[in-house]
Amino acid sequence: MTVQNGANQVQELRGRLRQEQDRLRERYEQDGNALALLKGRTRLVDSVLDELWQSLEMPLECTLVAVGGYGRGELYPCSDVDLLLLVTEDTSPARESRLELLVSMLWDIGLEVGHSVRSPSQCVEEAYNDITVQTTLLEGRYLTGNRKLFETMASQLVQTCRAEEFFKAKLLEQAERYAKYNDTPYSLEPNCKESPGGLRDLHVIFWVARAAALGPHWRDLCKNGVVTPEETRQLIRAEQFLRQLRIRLHFLARRGEERILFDHQESLAAALGIKATSTKRASEVLMQRYYRNAKLVTQLNTLVLQNIEAQLFPQEQDSAFVLDEDFQVDRGLLDMRDNDLFAQKPTALLRCFLVLEQHPELKGMTTRTLRALWMERKRIDAAYRRDPAHRALFLELFQQKHLIHELRRMNQYDILGQYLPAFGHIVGQMQHDLFHIYTVDQHILQVVRNLRRFAMPDFAHEYPLCSRLMADFDRHWLLYVAALFHDIAKGRGGDHSRKGMVDARRFCQDHGIDADDIELVVFLVGNHLTMSAVAQKQDLSDPDVVTNFTTIVKTERRLAALYLLTVADIRGTSPKVWNVWKGKLLEDLFRMTLQHLRGNAVLPLAGSAARQDEVRQILRYHGLRPDIEAPFWRHLDGVYFLRHDAEEIAWHTRTLYYRAESPDPVVRARLNPFGEGLQVMAYCQDQPELFARLCGYFSRLGYSIVDAKIHTTRHGYALDSFVLLDAKEHLPYRDMVALIEHDLVEQLKTCPPLAPPTRGRLSRQVRHFPFEPKVEVRADERGNRFIISITAADRPGLLYGIARILGRHGVNLETAKIATLGELVEDTFLVSGPELGHTSTLVRIEQELLEALQT
Incomplete structure (x- = not known):
C-alpha cells in the first residue's frame, strides 16, 4: 500500500465510521434499543478492522482477536476497542513494522484502541499469572487472520483454565473492587460500571458461568438451574437499565465516562424520560431508581454466585x-x-x-x-x-x-x-448538603460501623481515645441505637434532630429500654451536631464556652457518648471532612469539659499563671535560662495565654524572646506538632489589612487555613498563628518551610498592594447544588465583641475575600475558627473595633460579605 493510498483509506474509513455511528445513534434515539446499538457498533468496527487488515495484506502468521467488552460484542459509544494481535513465536522486522502500521492507522481512523501482541503460549502464561488477562481472553472472539492460530490459543486456554480456581479468584477480585468503593453502591456519584451493583457485577456472573461451562446467556443459566425464571427476568431488566444509563452517559459526556456525576444527573434523567415529582427533582428520582437497581443487582450477584459455587464445589x-x-x-x-x-x-x-x-x-x-x-x-x-x-x-x-x-x-x-418504616423512608435518599457523599441510610450505617470499630482492639491504634472510652462505656450498644436514629428524620422538613428525638424516644420506650438509657439515646440524637459546632465555631479558650457546654452534657457518661458519636458521625460523611485538626479540637473540648464536670470550676491551664508555669518547664527543657522570657512576656496580656496552649507559647517565646522589638517581620513555619499540616507564626509591627495579606499569601500557595489565632501585643505588634493544610498535596510540607519563611517576610516588609480576589473555580458539587450563603453578626455574651458566623459553599480565595472586607472596615480580628465540611465552609470570627458599635456599620459589613459570597 502506498502512502497516498493509505491516507485516502484512512480518510474514507474515518468518514464511514463517523457516519455509521451517527446513524446508529439516530436509530437508538428513535427506538431506545440498547442492545441493537451495542451490537451495531460492534459489527461496524468488525467490518472496518477486517477491511483494513485485508488492505494492509497482514502476514499469515498473525490473527486479530477482539477481547474484553468488544469480544463480548458490547461496544459502548465511547468505549475502547480492546484487541489482541495474536502472532507465532518467531519474529521478523517486517511483521513488527506491519503491526505498528496497523495500530497507527486504527488510531488515525478514530478508534481508541487498547492492544497487546502475544503468541498463544504467551497468552496462556499471562492468563495463568494474571486473572484479569485470563478473563479478557475468555471473551476472545476471532475477527480475521490465521484462524488456526486463534483456535490453538483457545484450546490451550480451555485446558489450563480450572473453573474452581477461576471462581475463587474472581470472588476475591470482586471483594477488592467492593472495598475500593467502601462496599456500598450508595455513593452520591456512583460508577455505573465498577461500583457494587453496577455492570461489572453482572459481568462477573457471566465470566464464572462461562468458565464453569454453564452458558453465556441468562436463559442458559435458567436452564441449568442456576437462576429461577423470575430471577432471569430481573437480571435482564437490571442489565437493560444499566446499559441504557451507560449509553446515555457516554453520549452526554462525549467520552467513556462511567461515573454518574452531578454534572450529568439532570440531563440523564431527561434523556431517560424521568420527570420531577412534587417533592423530588428528576435527578433524585433517577438516582433512587439507580440505587434500587443496584440493590437488586448485588442481591442477584450473591444468589447466582452461590449457586454456581454449589455446582463447582459439590458437597456430600x-x-x-x-x-x-x-x-x-x-x-x-x-x-x-x-x-x-x-x-x-x-x-x-x-x-x-x-x-x-x-x-x-x-x-x-x-x-x-x-x-x-x-x-x-x-x-x-x-x-x-x-x-x-x-x-x-x-x-x-x-x-x-x-x-x-x-x-x-x-x-x-x-x-x-x-x-423500622422510618428507616425505610430514607433508603436511597440523596443528601445535597455539600459534604455527605452517601445516601442517608448508608451514612447511618457508616456511623454505626465507625462506632463498632471503636470497640475493636484491631483499631485501637487509629482511635486511641475513642477506643479507651468505648471500652469503659457500659452498654455501648446504646450508641449504635442512637446512631441508627441520629439522621433518620432527614427529608421530612424542619429540624431533623428534633424529629429524630421523637422517633428515638418512641422506639426506646416500645422496646423496654431503661428510663436513664432512653434519656441518653434521646439526648444523643437531639445533640449529635452540638459538640462539633462548639469545637469548630466557638472559642475554647473562653471558660464560658466550656461552662455552657458542660451544662448541656451534664454528666461524664453523656460527654463520652456524645464525643464518640460526634467522631463517628464526622468520619462517616466523607474522607474530605475529617482531619487531624478537627480531631484535636474535639478532643480539647472533651478533656476541658471532663475536668469541669469533675469539679474544676476554673479550668486547668485556663489561668495565665498556671499556663506560664507549664511554659517555663518547656523552656527550661530546651535549655533557656530562667527569666529569659520575662522581657517578651511583658508585652503579652492574659488573653494571649488563655488562647494559646503551652507548647505553642514556648515555640513563640523561643523564637521571639531576644527580638520583641524587632523592626523586621519574623516568620517561622514548622510541621504541625498536633498532626497533619503546617503551623506558621508571623510577628511584625501591626499594619492595616494584615490578616487579608496573610490569607492571600497562603491562598496563592494552595493552602487551606484550618485555624487562625490573631493577637496584638501591648506594644502594637501582631502575633498571628495559623494551621495550614494542603488538600491537593502539591509538595511535601517539609519542603515548604524555608520558602514560606523567606517569602512571607518579604511580603510583610514591602506591603505590596493587595491583589483583587480571584474567582476560583467552583467544584462540580457546588455548581449543581447551589448553596445559599448565610452571614450572622451578633454581640458576644459580654457585649464588647462581636461574632461573625459565615456559612457558604467553598471556593478558592474565599477566606481572602472575607478578610479584605473586614480589613476595609477597620475590624480587629481576635480569633478565627475555620471549618471546612467537604464543599461547605462554616467560618466564625471573633472581632472588635469602635465602628462595630454602630448598627449601620454592622449591616454594611453583613451586606458586603453576602455579596462577596454570592459572586
Whole structure:
C-alpha cells in the first residue's frame, strides 16, 4: 500500500465510521434499543478492522482477536476497542513494522484502541499469572487472520483454565473492587460500571458461568438451574437499565465516562424520560431508581454466585450439620431446615441475623434462605413490630459483637426498612448538603460501623481515645441505637434532630429500654451536631464556652457518648471532612469539659499563671535560662495565654524572646506538632489589612487555613498563628518551610498592594447544588465583641475575600475558627473595633460579605 493510498483509506474509513455511528445513534434515539446499538457498533468496527487488515495484506502468521467488552460484542459509544494481535513465536522486522502500521492507522481512523501482541503460549502464561488477562481472553472472539492460530490459543486456554480456581479468584477480585468503593453502591456519584451493583457485577456472573461451562446467556443459566425464571427476568431488566444509563452517559459526556456525576444527573434523567415529582427533582428520582437497581443487582450477584459455587464445589449430603430446630449449616452458609420456615415462624426473619452474629465463622446465607427471606419480608408488619418477642430480638441484635455485616444485610434485603418504616423512608435518599457523599441510610450505617470499630482492639491504634472510652462505656450498644436514629428524620422538613428525638424516644420506650438509657439515646440524637459546632465555631479558650457546654452534657457518661458519636458521625460523611485538626479540637473540648464536670470550676491551664508555669518547664527543657522570657512576656496580656496552649507559647517565646522589638517581620513555619499540616507564626509591627495579606499569601500557595489565632501585643505588634493544610498535596510540607519563611517576610516588609480576589473555580458539587450563603453578626455574651458566623459553599480565595472586607472596615480580628465540611465552609470570627458599635456599620459589613459570597 502506498502512502497516498493509505491516507485516502484512512480518510474514507474515518468518514464511514463517523457516519455509521451517527446513524446508529439516530436509530437508538428513535427506538431506545440498547442492545441493537451495542451490537451495531460492534459489527461496524468488525467490518472496518477486517477491511483494513485485508488492505494492509497482514502476514499469515498473525490473527486479530477482539477481547474484553468488544469480544463480548458490547461496544459502548465511547468505549475502547480492546484487541489482541495474536502472532507465532518467531519474529521478523517486517511483521513488527506491519503491526505498528496497523495500530497507527486504527488510531488515525478514530478508534481508541487498547492492544497487546502475544503468541498463544504467551497468552496462556499471562492468563495463568494474571486473572484479569485470563478473563479478557475468555471473551476472545476471532475477527480475521490465521484462524488456526486463534483456535490453538483457545484450546490451550480451555485446558489450563480450572473453573474452581477461576471462581475463587474472581470472588476475591470482586471483594477488592467492593472495598475500593467502601462496599456500598450508595455513593452520591456512583460508577455505573465498577461500583457494587453496577455492570461489572453482572459481568462477573457471566465470566464464572462461562468458565464453569454453564452458558453465556441468562436463559442458559435458567436452564441449568442456576437462576429461577423470575430471577432471569430481573437480571435482564437490571442489565437493560444499566446499559441504557451507560449509553446515555457516554453520549452526554462525549467520552467513556462511567461515573454518574452531578454534572450529568439532570440531563440523564431527561434523556431517560424521568420527570420531577412534587417533592423530588428528576435527578433524585433517577438516582433512587439507580440505587434500587443496584440493590437488586448485588442481591442477584450473591444468589447466582452461590449457586454456581454449589455446582463447582459439590458437597456430600452429610457435610451439613444442624445448628438448632430452625437452622443448619451448609457449605459454611446458614440454611433454613424447612422451606416454609419464615411463613411458619416469622420470628425467624429476625433470628436468622442473630444466628449469623453469634456464628461469625458463617459466610452468609444459602441461596434458598435468601430467596425465602426476600419473598417473606412483608410479613414484618405493624402487628409483627408490636410483638414483645420480636422487639426483644431486634434489640438483641445490637448487643452482639458482629453487628455491622448483619445490619447491612438487613438493609440489603429490606428487613431493616420493614421493621423500622422510618428507616425505610430514607433508603436511597440523596443528601445535597455539600459534604455527605452517601445516601442517608448508608451514612447511618457508616456511623454505626465507625462506632463498632471503636470497640475493636484491631483499631485501637487509629482511635486511641475513642477506643479507651468505648471500652469503659457500659452498654455501648446504646450508641449504635442512637446512631441508627441520629439522621433518620432527614427529608421530612424542619429540624431533623428534633424529629429524630421523637422517633428515638418512641422506639426506646416500645422496646423496654431503661428510663436513664432512653434519656441518653434521646439526648444523643437531639445533640449529635452540638459538640462539633462548639469545637469548630466557638472559642475554647473562653471558660464560658466550656461552662455552657458542660451544662448541656451534664454528666461524664453523656460527654463520652456524645464525643464518640460526634467522631463517628464526622468520619462517616466523607474522607474530605475529617482531619487531624478537627480531631484535636474535639478532643480539647472533651478533656476541658471532663475536668469541669469533675469539679474544676476554673479550668486547668485556663489561668495565665498556671499556663506560664507549664511554659517555663518547656523552656527550661530546651535549655533557656530562667527569666529569659520575662522581657517578651511583658508585652503579652492574659488573653494571649488563655488562647494559646503551652507548647505553642514556648515555640513563640523561643523564637521571639531576644527580638520583641524587632523592626523586621519574623516568620517561622514548622510541621504541625498536633498532626497533619503546617503551623506558621508571623510577628511584625501591626499594619492595616494584615490578616487579608496573610490569607492571600497562603491562598496563592494552595493552602487551606484550618485555624487562625490573631493577637496584638501591648506594644502594637501582631502575633498571628495559623494551621495550614494542603488538600491537593502539591509538595511535601517539609519542603515548604524555608520558602514560606523567606517569602512571607518579604511580603510583610514591602506591603505590596493587595491583589483583587480571584474567582476560583467552583467544584462540580457546588455548581449543581447551589448553596445559599448565610452571614450572622451578633454581640458576644459580654457585649464588647462581636461574632461573625459565615456559612457558604467553598471556593478558592474565599477566606481572602472575607478578610479584605473586614480589613476595609477597620475590624480587629481576635480569633478565627475555620471549618471546612467537604464543599461547605462554616467560618466564625471573633472581632472588635469602635465602628462595630454602630448598627449601620454592622449591616454594611453583613451586606458586603453576602455579596462577596454570592459572586
